[in-house]
Amino acid sequence: MGADMFKVDAIGKYPIHVAVFSGSLDCLKILLEYEAIAKTGELCVGGAEAEGAVNFFDNHLINLPDGEGETALHLAVNGGNIEMIDFCLDHGSDVAAMENHDFTAIHYAARRGELMVLSQLLHWQPELMVSLLSGVNRNGHTPLHLAVMYNHAELAACLIKWRSPMEVQDKDGWTPLLLATAKCAIAACLTLIQFGADLHALDLSHRNVLHLAIIHGALKDEALWQQIQKHGLYKQLIGEEDEYGCTALHYATEGGSSMLCVTRDLLASGASCLRQNGARETPLHLAAKQGCVATVESLLRTDHGLWSMNTSDAQGCTPLHIAAAHAQTQVVSLLIAKGSSLRRCQKGRTPLHWAAQAGCLETCKVILGANTCIIDACDFRGMTALHYAAQKGHDSVITHLMDKEAKFVQDANGLYFTSYAFKKENVKAALAIISNKRWDEIIELLNHTDQCPIEKVILELPSLCPIIMDRYIKEEGNLSKSNYEVSYDFSILQPKALLLDRTQHTPLHLLKVMISLQRDELIVHPLCNALLWCKWRRYGFWVHCLSSAFYINFLICLTFLVLSHEPLQHTANTRLNETCYNLGLKSLKDLTTYYSLSVFAVATAYGVMSLHKFIDHHFVELGATALFLSWSYFVIHLMRFKIVGIFVVMFFQVAKTLGKSAVVVVLVLISCALPFYVLFKAPDYKAFCEMSKPMQETLAQCFPAYECLYNNDNNGSHPTEMTPMISAFQTPELAILNLLSMSLGDFSFVDTIIEPLTDGNSLTMHFPEVTLVMFVIFLLLAPMILTNLLVGLAVGDIDTVRKQAAIRLISQTVDWYDHIEAALPRKLYDLIVSSTWKSKSGRDSPSVLIFKEKNGMSCGSKTVDSLDLNVPELWRRMELQNKEIRELIATMQKQLNLTKSN
Numbered sequence: 044m045g046a047d048m049f050k051v052d053a054i055g056k057y058p059i060h061v062a063v064f065s066g067s068l069d070c071l072k073i074l075l076e077y078e079a080i081a082k083t084g085e086l087c088v089g090g091a092e093a094e095g096a097v098n099f100f101d102n103h104l105i106n107l108p109d110g111e112g113e114t115a116l117h118l119a120v121n122g123g124n125i126e127m128i129d130f131c132l133d134h135g136s137d138v139a140a141m142e143n144h145d146f147t148a149i150h151y152a153a154r155r156g157e158l159m160v161l162s163q164l165l166h167w168q169p170e171l172m173v174s175l176l177s178g179v180n181r182n183g184h185t186p187l188h189l190a191v192m193y194n195h196a197e198l199a200a201c202l203i204k205w206r207s208p209m210e211v212q213d214k215d216g217w218t219p220l221l222l223a224t225a226k227c228a229i230a231a232c233l234t235l236i237q238f239g240a241d242l243h244a245l246d247l248s249h250r251n252v253l254h255l256a257i258i259h260g261a262l263k264d265e266a267l268w269q270q271i272q273k274h275g276l277y278k279q280l281i282g283e284e285d286e287y288g289c290t291a292l293h294y295a296t297e298g299g300s301s302m303l304c305v306t307r308d309l310l311a312s313g314a315s316c317l318r319q320n321g322a323r324e325t326p327l328h329l330a331a332k333q334g335c336v337a338t339v340e341s342l343l344r345t346d347h348g349l350w351s352m353n354t355s356d357a358q359g360c361t362p363l364h365i366a367a368a369h370a371q372t373q374v375v376s377l378l379i380a381k382g383s384s385l386r387r388c389q390k391g392r393t394p395l396h397w398a399a400q401a402g403c404l405e406t407c408k409v410i411l412g413a414n415t416c417i418i419d420a421c422d423f424r425g426m427t428a429l430h431y432a433a434q435k436g437h438d439s440v441i442t443h444l445m446d447k448e449a450k451f452v453q454d455a456n457g458l459y460f461t462s463y464a465f466k467k468e469n470v471k472a473a474l475a476i477i478s479n480k481r482w483d484e485i486i487e488l489l490n491h492t493d494q495c496p497i498e499k500v501i502l503e504l505p506s507l508c509p510i511i512m513d514r515y516i517k518e519e520g521n522l523s524k525s526n527y528e529v530s531y532d533f534s535i536l537q538p539k540a541l542l543l544d545r546t547q548h549t550p551l552h553l554l555k556v557m558i559s560l561q562r563d564e565l566i567v568h569p570l571c572n573a574l575l576w577c578k579w580r581r582y583g584f585w586v587h588c589l590s591s592a593f594y595i596n597f598l599i600c601l602t603f604l605v606l607s608h609e610p611l612q613h614t615a616n617t618r619l620n621e622t623c624y625n626l627g628l629k630s631l632k633d634l635t636t637y638y639s640l641s642v643f644a645v646a647t648a649y650g651v652m653s654l655h656k657f658i659d660h661h662f663v664e665l666g667a668t669a670l671f672l673s674w675s676y677f678v679i680h681l682m683r684f685k686i687v688g689i690f691v692v693m694f695f696q697v698a699k700t701l702g703k704s705a706v707v708v709v710l711v712l713i714s715c716a717l718p719f720y721v722l723f724k725a726p727d728y729k730a731f732c733e734m735s736k737p738m739q740e741t742l743a744q745c746f747p748a749y750e751c752l753y754n755n756d757n758n759g760s761h762p763t764e765m766t767p768m769i770s771a772f773q774t775p776e777l778a779i780l781n782l783l784s785m786s787l788g789d790f791s792f793v794d795t796i797i798e799p800l801t802d803g804n805s806l807t808m809h810f811p812e813v814t815l816v817m818f819v820i821f822l823l824l825a826p827m828i829l830t831n832l833l834v835g836l837a838v839g840d841i842d843t844v845r846k847q848a849a850i851r852l853i854s855q856t857v858d859w860y861d862h863i864e865a866a867l868p869r870k871l872y873d874l875i876v877s878s879t880w881k882s883k884s885g886r887d888s889p890s891v892l893i894f895k896e897k898n899g900m901s902c903g904s905k906t907v908d909s910l911d912l913n914v915p916e917l918w919r920r921m922e923l924q925n926k927e928i929r930e931l932i933a934t935m936q937k938q939l940n941l942t943k944s945n
Contacts, residue, residue: 062074154192216245216246289320336377367394372405433460470506498553501556509568
């Protein structure tokens with residue numbers, strides 16, 4: 044037959060293990076019979092010499108271990124098959140054999156609670172009973188440990204009767220009694236106590252049976268609790284401490300309402316509330332943390348409980364501090380009613396600090412109701428309760444403290460509470476501060492300082508900034524009547540002269556921050572637009588008119604000077620004048636400034652040359668350049684006038700967009716111009732006439748074009764002159780310029796193609812086929828595709844360009860006003876800068892810089908485009924609602940966890 048009975052499967056089991064596991068007694072008999080025959084030598088084992096095979100002479104088949112170290116007896120006991128167990132024992136199974144984790148068959152039987160099997164195994168070899176009952180696995184568990192772990196009380200009683208040791212400790216130091224207590228195996232615990240198990244036994248953490256019973260909830264069973272109370276060691280167990288310094292009363296109070304009866308019994312039995320653990324916590328500290336009012340009341344009914352009420356832990360915290368830190372409002376109220384002190388902890392914090400940090404409004408109200416004087420108390424970091432509430436983003440606590448007139452003070456780092464509140468994660472807290480009636484007090488204290496709240500909001504919470512600015516716009520009267528007016532308060536956007544001295548910022552710093560951070564929805568707010576409009580009306584218009592008048596005067600003089608000179612009346616000197624190149628322009632940072640300086644530099648150079656009568660060829664060129672620069676700069680100069688300013692900015696924006704496609708345009712023109720230059724290139728007639736006669740004859744014989752020139756010259760006739768369009772293709776530079784003109788619509792199709800093609804002169808179009816193909820390609824590329832592409836870019840992006848132009852114009856105007864006001868003396872600054880302004884126009888928005896409603900962007904009063912202002916508002920509300928939903932879900936999850944734990 045040759046089958047190998049020592050061959051393992053994929054999980055390390057031999058055929059005998061499979062037979063036992065499947066409960067096939069017949070297969071097991073066959074295997075053992077086969078083993079007996081093999082041992083006599085009458086039959087050779089087929090695979091005995093194979094690699095990895097097991098030598099049956101060294102391993103009896105019935106005791107052969109599998110991959111887990113289990114023998115056939117282990118599997119039979121674990122399966123509970125009595126017949127299989129008897130068969131294995133009859134055939135020599137080793138009862139003391141251990142698997143890989145040192146479990147014997149006795150351990151398996153004890154774990155399963157099989158009393159009959161266990162009795163059979165122990166009495167099979169009575170001489171091994173003591174060693175088998177004392178044997179431990181890798182966890183240090185004896186069979187008795189396993190029996191009580193699974194609450195097999197009857198089996199545990201039998202094991203004890205068979206003299207199983209009751210005080211053996213496992214690797215955690217647990218005796219069978221301690222293990223049964225930790226597993227809440229009540230019946231097993233009662234059995235062990237009945238048989239005299241030591242209640243004074245301690246585990247590795249020095250915890251006794253009472254500690255473990257309270258920690259793991261075993262005392263919820265009245266029978267066990269009564270049994271422990273009746274024991275003679277009960278009084279001693281109450282006073283014992285574990286390695287953490289905790290007594291049974293510490294753990295009972297920490298258990299809350301579930302251990303309330305135990306707590307009361309311990310107190311009645313003399314447990315002390317003054318005992319402190321390693322963290323110097325009394326039972327009252329733990330009860331205050333847990334928040335069970337009934338437990339706290341039970342402790343406070345005792346004298347030592349009242350004495351422990353003002354006891355400090357290792358952090359200097361009393362039970363009142365602990366209750367406040369964990370938002371246990373009822374406990375806080377009870378402790379205050381019992382006379383608990385409101386003193387500071389080691390960090391200098393009062394209970395109000397802890398309550399504010401926890402974010403419990405009701406707790407704060409209870410504490411302030413007991414003593415309002417601590418509302419402004421500072422800890423050793425200089426932080427008040429308002430600081431901690433702002434730091435954690437507790438909006439309700441912030442509102443209550445502000446309503447209770449809490450002072451706005453700096454902490455040890457010089458920070459006010461607003462510096463903690465105005466952060467991205469504290470949206471609700473920031474909104475509570477902004478909406479509070481004391482907001483104006485905060486603005487008066489901190490605005491335009493290093494802790495400016497407006498700047499903080501712009502940086503961190505831009506969605507809330509419109510809410511702030513809306514507070515400084517007030518409407519009066521009826522919109523449809525003449526008594527309607529809008530009042531604007533600019534104090535939050537621009538400081539007074541006295542405030543400028545306490546900050547290093549410029550007058551319009553906040554507007555510049557909005558622009559630098561691209562807060563477009565803020566810069567177009569009615570308050571910002573009204574501020575710029577007010578400045579325009581007070582001094583901007585007049586200053587710019589004066590500047591424009593000066594420039595127009597300069598422009599007239601320069602134009603008259605240039606036009607009064609005859610362009611062709613100049614000398615032939617072409618020496619380059621170095622005057623206009625020696626300009627120190629390296630310090631320039633802005634292109635507009637560079638351009639303006641170029642205008643005046645060229646005009647000055649032209650004036651100097653005119654005074655010195657230095658009139659040459661470059662003088663005329665410089666005059667033309669000066670006219671172009673000066674008149675084009677006048678366009679830039681008009682940018683600040685609202686009528687034309689927006690179009691000036693749009694012009695440059697469109698030019699910028701078109702400039703991005705310049706590379707494509709240039710490459711297309713070059714790709715078409717160079718082939719036309721090659722195809723339209725004609726021989727030079729003058730150069731041909733200056734050649735020697737033999738050279739002319741040689742060229743005429745070789746090239747048809749020169750043959751035409753040679754025949755015309757011999758006949759005395761002049762060759763046909765080229766049209767102006769053909770002449771424009773005789774150099775590469777002219778060819779590119781001509782193609783640029785043609786791409787803009789100046790095709791001259793007759794002069795360029797038709798006339799040279801039909802005049803019969805081989806000189807004007809020597810390659811007609813290729814020329815026509817290239818011309819068709821040019822028509823498709825330049826006039827059609829390229830022109831439509833550029834038009835599409837300019838027109839399709841016009842809406843974006845318009846909005847970007849408006850923002851760009853605002854930015855330039857803000858910079859202009861900022862530079863003017865920063866350079867003014869303080870007295871003059873106070874005269875021209877207005878903190879308030881009233882507009883009696885309810886229909887037309889005061890805007891210098893932005894389109895009106897028909898152009899898609901609003902400005903001025905509150906009658907603004909709903910799309911621009913409602914989108915940020917809706918987004919802000921959605922953020923607030925999402926945060927509230929997340930907080931609600933977190934609260935429900937905490938309540939669910941508490942319910943499960945109880």
